[in-house]
Amino acid sequence: MDFISFFFVAVMLFVIGVGGVILNRTNIVVVLMSLELALLSVSLNFLIFSVCLGDLMGQIFAIFILIIAACETSVGLAIILVYFRVRGSIRIDQASLLKS
Incomplete structure (x- = not known):
C-alpha cells in the first residue's frame, strides 16, 4: 500500500479547501463546503498516519x-x-449588515 499517494491526495484536498475559503468571498455555502473539505482532509491525514504507525488514536481523532x-x-x-x-x-x- 502506497501511503505517499494517500498523503498527497489529502494535502491536495486541504489546499483546495483553503483556496476555496480564501478565494471565494461571495457565497457562504461554498465557504462552508470548503471548510468541510479542509476538515475531511485533516481527518484523512489522521487515518493515514494511524495506519502507518499502527496506532488507534488517529482513528479516534478522525471520528x-x-x-x-x-x-x-x-x-x-x-x-x-x-x-x-x-x-x-x-x-x-x-453579511456586514448583521453588525447593526
Whole structure:
C-alpha cells in the first residue's frame, strides 16, 4: 500500500479547501463546503498516519473530527437558513449588515 499517494491526495484536498475559503468571498455555502473539505482532509491525514504507525488514536481523532464537522455544518446551515429568510440573500459581502 502506497501511503505517499494517500498523503498527497489529502494535502491536495486541504489546499483546495483553503483556496476555496480564501478565494471565494461571495457565497457562504461554498465557504462552508470548503471548510468541510479542509476538515475531511485533516481527518484523512489522521487515518493515514494511524495506519502507518499502527496506532488507534488517529482513528479516534478522525471520528471526533467527523462529529465536530457534522455539528458545525448543521449549526451553520441553520444560521444561513435564518439569514436567508430575513435578508433574501446569502452573499458574504452583504453579511456586514448583521453588525447593526
